[in-house]
Amino acid sequence: GENVEQHPSTLSVQEGDSAVIKCTYSDSASNYFPWYKQELGKGPQLIIDIRSNVGEKKDQRIAVTLNKTAKHFSLHITETQPEDSAVYFCAANPKAAGNKLTFGGGTRVLVKP
């Protein structure tokens, strides 16, 4: 199938620590991997994305790494702050699903002050 598995489902970290969320995908033809942040009462917002021709991308405290061989990609948040508390979703575009974005199940991140 065209699954995107996301772990963990919940993550609690102390302010200032790092948070890592991992996703695996099944379709090796996938070539686009965005990450979305959903705050309470709002829609998901794109925070970073990576294409399959790149292994890593960084934007300030956020970075994403991609391992095409193992078919997994990860979101890294460093120096976490309370405003990082939200639900994070990974996604991929399996060709078998007509390139539609398929989302992971989400990770609820809580940053404790």
Next chain:
Amino acid sequence: DTAVSQTPKYLVTQMGNDKSIKCEQNLGHDTMYWYKQDSKKFLKIMFSYNNKELIINETVPNRFSPKSPDKAHLNLHINSLELGDSAVYFCASSQVGVLSPLHFGNGTRLTVT
């Protein structure tokens, strides 16, 4: 300057009723979507329109009928509402192309009693 706006934000109605959710985007995008987010936060695509033409129609009951009067608007009409339709419905838009980020609205929380 809201990019993707949908109304209403909350919708409470009884089983058997018919309701509509409206969506508008001012980003100049050609592609619009409807997503459903269930109580476990799982996001799943329902429909996609490209320049007023339906291009994705997932296995959604035919009680759900999208309508796109122009490329900036995509409305969702639901007939004969059922308890299982209770969810948060998100409208989104993107530029044409499978690698284009999605821009989500803030959602409509539908509660069917």
